[in-house]
Amino acid sequence: MPTRIPIRRRFRRISLVITLLAVPAVGAQPPVTAVVSGAFTDEQAARGEKIFGGKCAECHEKKDVTNPDFRKKWNGRTARDLYELIRTTMPDDNPGSMTPDEYLDIVTYLLKVNGLPSGTTLLVADSTMLSATKLDFPPSAAPPSQR
């Protein structure tokens, strides 16, 4: 299935910076994957931070999901992979108990604390958009705006 970049959202102007990255062809993977920068807002990530503090922090310290191993593990996968993992398995003691938007907010928080730039577009729980958002974490985590 070709990767489609959602440029059809009706009510907001899309101002995504989209970089097309050639990925070495491996097996049946699509040859080109979109990296979408600024695909979430600071507000969304701030909501995610609060939810993380309330629902996840009892088992996870922030550093569990912001360390180099975490980034290495998730680099090259998509926001959808991360979203689906969290949505279907977390919180560990009550998976699937939160709303899609809450899971999405947490994902944007994780993108932000792992160094991906925020922007003016909300990340939405649209599988096309999530699938097109390839995780491409910088080697050092903190975005310039944070510490």
Ligand code: HEC
């Ligand atoms: C009751 C404890 C508990 C809670 C609450 C919990 N988790 Fe987890 N989480 C775990 C355990 C245990 C694992 C390891 C599971 C495994 O590896 O099979 C895990 C694994 C993960 C992973 C995979 C880590 C990796 O290295 O890829 C992520 C991401 C994650 N949790 C996110 C969350 C988020 C987000 C929340 C809040 C919505 C949450 N967890 C709440 C216990 C918990």
